[in-house]
Amino acid sequence: MKRAVVLLSGGLDSATTLAICRRDGFQTYALSFDYGQRHKLELDAAKRVAAALGAYEHRIAKIDLRVFGGSALTDEIAVPKTRDAKGAYHIPITYVPARNTIFLSYALAWSEVLGAADIFIGANAIDYSGYPDCRPEFIEAFQKLARVATRAGVEGTRFHVQAPLIALSKGEIIRKGMELNVDFSLTHSCYDPTADGFACGECDSCRLRREGFRSVRLVDPIRCLSR
Amino acid sequence: MKRAVVLLSGGLDSATTLAICRRDGFQTYALSFDYGQRHKLELDAAKRVAAALGAYEHRIAKIDLRVFGGSALTDEIAVPKTRDAKGAYHIPITYVPARNTIFLSYALAWSEVLGAADIFIGANAIDYSGYPDCRPEFIEAFQKLARVATRAGVEGTRFHVQAPLIALSKGEIIRKGMELNVDFSLTHSCYDPTADGFACGECDSCRLRREGFRSVRLVDPIRCLSR
Numbered sequence: 439m440k441r442a443v444v445l446l447s448g449g450l451d452s453a454t455t456l457a458i459c460r461r462d463g464f465q466t467y468a469l470s471f472d473y474g475q476r477h478k479l480e481l482d483a484a485k486r487v488a489a490a491l492g493a494y495e496h497r498i499a500k501i502d503l504r505v506f507g508g509s510a511l512t513d514e515i516a517v518p519k520t521r522d523a524k525g526a527y528h529i530p531i532t533y534v535p536a537r538n539t540i541f542l543s544y545a546l547a548w549s550e551v552l553g554a555a556d557i558f559i560g561a562n563a564i565d566y567s568g569y570p571d572c573r574p575e576f577i578e579a580f581q582k583l584a585r586v587a588t589r590a591g592v593e594g595t596r597f598h599v600q601a602p603l604i605a606l607s608k609g610e611i612i613r614k615g616m617e618l619n620v621d622f623s624l625t626h627s628c629y630d631p632t633a634d635g636f637a638c639g640e641c642d643s644c645r646l647r648r649e650g651f652r653s654v655r656l657v658d659p660i661r662c663l664s665r
Numbered sequence: 666m667k668r669a670v671v672l673l674s675g676g677l678d679s680a681t682t683l684a685i686c687r688r689d690g691f692q693t694y695a696l697s698f699d700y701g702q703r704h705k706l707e708l709d710a711a712k713r714v715a716a717a718l719g720a721y722e723h724r725i726a727k728i729d730l731r732v733f734g735g736s737a738l739t740d741e742i743a744v745p746k747t748r749d750a751k752g753a754y755h756i757p758i759t760y761v762p763a764r765n766t767i768f769l770s771y772a773l774a775w776s777e778v779l780g781a782a783d784i785f786i787g788a789n790a791i792d793y794s795g796y797p798d799c800r801p802e803f804i805e806a807f808q809k810l811a812r813v814a815t816r817a818g819v820e821g822t823r824f825h826v827q828a829p830l831i832a833l834s835k836g837e838i839i840r841k842g843m844e845l846n847v848d849f850s851l852t853h854s855c856y857d858p859t860a861d862g863f864a865c866g867e868c869d870s871c872r873l874r875r876e877g878f879r880s881v882r883l884v885d886p887i888r889c890l891s892r
Contacts, residue, residue: 499732505724506775536774539814543770547763548733570819579813583806587766592797 439465441554442600443545446470446496448483449627450620450647451560451603454611456491457618458602459558467552468493469545473537474504479635483626490624499544503534538571542580542599549597550590557584561601565608565646577601608650616656623659632663639664666692668781669827670772673697673723675710676854677847677874678787678830681838683718684845685829686785694779695720696772700764701731706862710853717851726771730761765798769807769826776824777817784811788828792835792877794869804828835877843883850886859890866891 442464446452459466470484481498488496538561545557561572570576577599584597591597603611615622627647628637637644639662651658669691673679686693697711708725715723765788772784788799797803804826811824818824830838842849854874855864864871866889878885 497732500729502727503774505726506771506778533816534774535777536770536815539773539810540767540770543763543767544733546766547730547761550762551733570816571814573813575813576810579806579810583766583803583810586800586802586806587798588763589760589797 439463440556441465441467441494441549441552442556442558443467443469443549443552443554444493444558445541445545445560446484446488446493447560448480448485448487448625449560449643450615450622450625450650451562451611452484453487453491453560453620453622453625454615454618455558455560455603456487456493457615457620459556459600460492461618464556465494466492466558467548467554468496469541469548470496470498471541471544472498472500473534474502479626479628479631483624486624490621497548501540501544503537503540506535533567533569536571538569538576539580542584546584546588546597550588553590555590555595556598556600558600558602560603562603562606562608562611564606565611565650567642567646572604574601574604577604607653608646609653612650612654612656621659625660627660628662635661637662666690667783668692668694668721668776668779669783669785670694670696670776670779670781671720671785672768672772672787673711673715673720674787675707675712675714675852676787676870677842677849677852677877678789678838679711680714680718680787680847680849680852681842681845682785682787682830683714683720684842684847686783686827687719688845691783692721693719693785694775694781695723696768696775697723697725698768698771699725699727700761701729706853706855706858710851713851714847717848724775728767728771730764730767733762760794760796763798765796765803766807769811773811773815773824777815780817782817782822783825783827785827785829787830789830789833789835789838791833792838792873794873799831801828801831804831834880835873836880839877839881839883848886852887854887855889862888864889 444456444459446468468488563573581599585591627643629641630638671683673695695715790800808826812818854870856868857865
């Protein structure tokens with residue numbers, strides 16, 4: 439059975455990506471990060487999702503992204519509640535410098551140890567927050583890097599960085615997840631949840647999620663302060 | 666003053682690279698990693714070198730490379746004492762999967778927070794251990810990635826990953842370091858030092874270092890079990 443490493447944040451995109459990876463016949467190794475995010479609800483969601491979707495193994499790598507600062511998700515900066523007028527390509531303060539580069543680097547290390555050639559990431563460049571490291575050109579550049587960066591690459595492994603959601607709308611991702619029996623009630627997307635686990639309903643991530651469910655006329659099963 | 670991030674292991678290559686970065690007029694931000702290496706002598710050396718060579722700031726990021734295993738430098742595997750017959754391009758067991766990719770990813774994150782466009786790495790593809798992530802094609806692929814991976818890149822920063830030692834022999838690196846007043850007695854290269862800090866003199870790293878000093882008819886000032 440072919441192995442694949444799947445980046446798993448516990449949000450709906452990565453949950454759907456894990457389901458796609460399983461559907462494609464891979465033995466899936468889910469990878470999450472404890473990176474000093476301000477809440478652990480995300481990691482709890484990742485654990486639930488990995489178990490529910492039958493990940494073969496789930497590891498959580500503890501890494502320190504706070505050492506450099508520079509983001510509302512890791513610093514003591516308020517998460518912004520309104521969207522800036524600059525539109526889709528504006529990069530918000532929730533951007534964490536080089537986050538996906540770091541995450542994919544770890545995925546690459548684990549892939550090499552496992553003898554896996556495929557790395558799945560739930561990056562999406564349609565209904566997204568404008569992060570540069572969610573775009574197709576980023577995925578492609580990382581794939582090229584992977585092939586020259588590793589012993590496996592030098593010895594002939596053709597790494598594929600698979601981003602199956604990259605060109606889907608949020609509504610299409612939700613439909614795809616539904617088809618694959620993803621239980622979205624297990625997922626967590628909010629940047630600024632309450633202490634008892636309710637999504638704020640106002641941050642960029644909540645907004646994208648709500649609009650996605652609306653667009654396909656479905657009800658989001660998570661607990662949220664507003665609808 | 667232009668800023669640059671310099672990867673600093675505490676070995677002679679990275680010490681010389683830091684000196685070159687300073688000579689080139691950068692305000693230098695040295696970055697080391699506590700990655701579960703089997704000894705902390707390396708980090709002590711990095712601290713001494715950063716101080717002696719006038720790094721503006723030195724940070725140590727704690728990261729977990731042991732979570733995946735797969736290397737003699739992070740696992741409980743004996744460091745090999747003899748070189749394999751396959752020659753210069755054989756990749757030894759001391760290879761840590763995707764290590765330089767992970768290190769450069771962190772350097773990229775810090776660069777972005779600092780507004781720096783230059784990242785220095787002491788990678789060398791001549792007198793080296795055959796690691797794939799020390800080759801020019803790796804450096805170039807990472808530089809391309811950096812430009813598409815980050816907000817700074819999208820907004821016009823042209824990241825340069827500088828590897829000034831890439832084409833030098835170990836002897837030339839030592840001469841270059843001497844010219845720039847690097848005190849090599851502060852550095853540490855051995856993969857398998859004794860508890861009281863003597864280099865083993867037998868591992869690949871010691872061997873390359875000894876041959877380098879011999880080639881330029883200089884005496885290595887570090888304490889070593891054999892010469």
